[in-house]
Amino acid sequence: MADIPVPERSGSMTPTMLSPQTNTQADRPPAWWVYLLLPLLHFASVKLTFLCAVSPENEVVIWLPNAVLLAALLHFRGRRGGWLALLTFSSDVLANLPVFPPLQAVLLSLVNLTEVTLAYLLLRRAGTSPALDRIQDLGKFVVIGPLLCALVAALLASLVLQAMDGVKTPYPTLVLLWWFGDGLGLLIFTPMLLALAQPAPEPIRLRWQDGPVLLFTGALAGLILSGQSERWSGVPLTPNLLLPPMLYIAVRFGTRWTAPAVALIALAAAWAQTTGHKPFGEASPHELILRTQEFILTLSIVGMGFATLLSEQRALTRSLEDKVRERTLKLEESNSQLGTLSTTDGLTGIANRRRFDEFIAGEWRHARVTGQPLALALLDVDLFKHYNDRYGHQAGDDCLRTIAQVLGANVRRAGDLVARYGGEEFALVAVAADEASALAMSRGICQALEALAHRHELSPFGVVTASIGVAVLVPGEHDTHETLIRRADRALYQAKANGRNQAVLAGDAPA
Numbered sequence: 001m002a003d004i005p006v007p008e009r010s011g012s013m014t015p016t017m018l019s020p021q022t023n024t025q026a027d028r029p030p031a032w033w034v035y036l037l038l039p040l041l042h043f044a045s046v047k048l049t050f051l052c053a054v055s056p057e058n059e060v061v062i063w064l065p066n067a068v069l070l071a072a073l074l075h076f077r078g079r080r081g082g083w084l085a086l087l088t089f090s091s092d093v094l095a096n097l098p099v100f101p102p103l104q105a106v107l108l109s110l111v112n113l114t115e116v117t118l119a120y121l122l123l124r125r126a127g128t129s130p131a132l133d134r135i136q137d138l139g140k141f142v143v144i145g146p147l148l149c150a151l152v153a154a155l156l157a158s159l160v161l162q163a164m165d166g167v168k169t170p171y172p173t174l175v176l177l178w179w180f181g182d183g184l185g186l187l188i189f190t191p192m193l194l195a196l197a198q199p200a201p202e203p204i205r206l207r208w209q210d211g212p213v214l215l216f217t218g219a220l221a222g223l224i225l226s227g228q229s230e231r232w233s234g235v236p237l238t239p240n241l242l243l244p245p246m247l248y249i250a251v252r253f254g255t256r257w258t259a260p261a262v263a264l265i266a267l268a269a270a271w272a273q274t275t276g277h278k279p280f281g282e283a284s285p286h287e288l289i290l291r292t293q294e295f296i297l298t299l300s301i302v303g304m305g306f307a308t309l310l311s312e313q314r315a316l317t318r319s320l321e322d323k324v325r326e327r328t329l330k331l332e333e334s335n336s337q338l339g340t341l342s343t344t345d346g347l348t349g350i351a352n353r354r355r356f357d358e359f360i361a362g363e364w365r366h367a368r369v370t371g372q373p374l375a376l377a378l379l380d381v382d383l384f385k386h387y388n389d390r391y392g393h394q395a396g397d398d399c400l401r402t403i404a405q406v407l408g409a410n411v412r413r414a415g416d417l418v419a420r421y422g423g424e425e426f427a428l429v430a431v432a433a434d435e436a437s438a439l440a441m442s443r444g445i446c447q448a449l450e451a452l453a454h455r456h457e458l459s460p461f462g463v464v465t466a467s468i469g470v471a472v473l474v475p476g477e478h479d480t481h482e483t484l485i486r487r488a489d490r491a492l493y494q495a496k497a498n499g500r501n502q503a504v505l506a507g508d509a510p511a
């Protein structure tokens with residue numbers, strides 16, 4: 001059997017709208033057990049209606065069964081809609097047969113089918129979210145389902161009743177009763193079934209006051225709906241007093257639990273009214289049914305309206321928080337990239353002078369606390385001016401990059417720092433290194449550079465070489481890290497004076 005047609009909407013559609021193309025759930029047809037469950041649920045809702053919501057005058061306060069098919073069509077986006085409709089239609093006819101002659105039973109079931117199919121198609125046309133979890137979708141649902149389609153069904157059904165059954169009730173009254181009964185059934189039962197069919201939301205964290213409030217609500221509902229409130233409180237309390245507790249439920253538990261709570265209280269009110277407990281006081285039977293229906297309407301709109309509004313608000317807040325988190329993360333990433341850039345030398349990719357200054361000052365303070373030595377090696381490329389003149393500035397840049405790599409490969413520990421000190425000068429700070437190891441490391445660097453055999457025709461060595469001044473100090477009372485730099489610089493000067501391509505320790509250099 002064909003699916004219920006999907007009218008194409010012009011204009012754009014959001015992913016939450018009813019669209020089999022955009023929603024993955026829409027691509028999933030009902031599982032086999034749905035075909036068993038649906039007629040059972042429909043039949044059970046007929047029985048529940050007759051049990052709770054039909055007056056002694058045989059007038060229906062709330063007609064639940066139509067909501068079963070509407071919820072199924074919405075949930076499955078019309079997939080296998082023909083089968084779902086046939087199953088509930090059969091169940092409807094079966095339920096009507098004991099009450100009406102066969103032709104009338106079939107006609108009234110056809111009216112119900114028309115009401116639900118029309119409601120579904122119009123909801124699709126209006127691009128309503130099938131979960132009815134946004135306030136504007138709930139609004140569209142109320143207008144299309146309970147107001148419009150239930151009215152159409154009421155107009156048709158009242159015609160059938162008057163023409164075939166010879167019912168004496170005036171046509172407008174019949175229409176009103178049928179309309180309100182069907183409308184309320186759709187209003188309270190469709191959102192409940194849809195809410196229960198949704199995947200379980202995050203568990204609700206109960207608060208200490210939830211238990212007492214729910215107990216109080218149950219007791220209050222029992223007292224008012226049983227018509228015993230006057231006996232216990234001295235004054236007749238009206239069911240409207242149940243609205244504030246319903247608000248509490250909406251605020252605390254969201255649509256998933258508010259929908260069943262609304263349905264429960266609505267059915268209890270209908271049951272109390274139709275079984276003579278008189279929760280709505282004394283009046284004519286029609287007026288009492290209307291009062292009951294008014295109460296159920298208010299209860300449903302207050303409860304579901306608030307719950308939907310709040311869940312939409314929460315979803316909005318969550319999405320805003322997600323966006324803020326995402327932006328903060330990006331900002332932190334950019335900041336850290338900026339931080340890295342501001343301490344990195346653009347040419348060689350190693351630490352720059354700013355990073356060197358920060359590092360040596362910090363390590364100096366640390367060494368003063370620990371009493372360990374701090375070593376500094378200052379390296380200056382030999383005759384680099386000549387290199388530039390001979391091979392060009394670009395080649396000079398490449399050469400500086402190579403030297404930076406050699407230095408990086410020769411640091412002793414991860415905690416040490418290699419930096420470009422400026423121009424063709426480099427610095428190497430070694431933490432907790434004594435004079436012997438600092439000098440050995442510096443000599444190793446000189447040898448590694450020479451071993452590179454990077455051609456330098458204008459140097460007496462024929463290859464690129466460097467001179468290194470090494471200083472090692474345990475920070476004293478009155479020293480600063482500048483003392484260390486000064487000493488390393490002087491040792492470097494000495495290395496140059498000694499003929500270049502060598503490392504000189506500050507102690508060995510004349511002060």
Ligand SMILES: Nc1nc2c(ncn2[C@@H]2O[C@H](COP(=O)(O)OP(=O)(O)OP(=O)(O)O)[C@@H](O)[C@H]2O)c(=O)[nH]1
Pocket residue numbers: 347380381382383384385386388392393394395396397400422423424496500
């Ligand atoms: N290609 C290139 N050259 C640079 C850079 N920074 C500084 N220099 C050059 O390095 C050279 C340094 O020359 P000097 O200070 O005279 O010293 P030197 O020629 O190395 O001689 P000694 O230090 O006495 O061995 C200058 O020619 C600078 O232009 C750079 O980033 N890239």
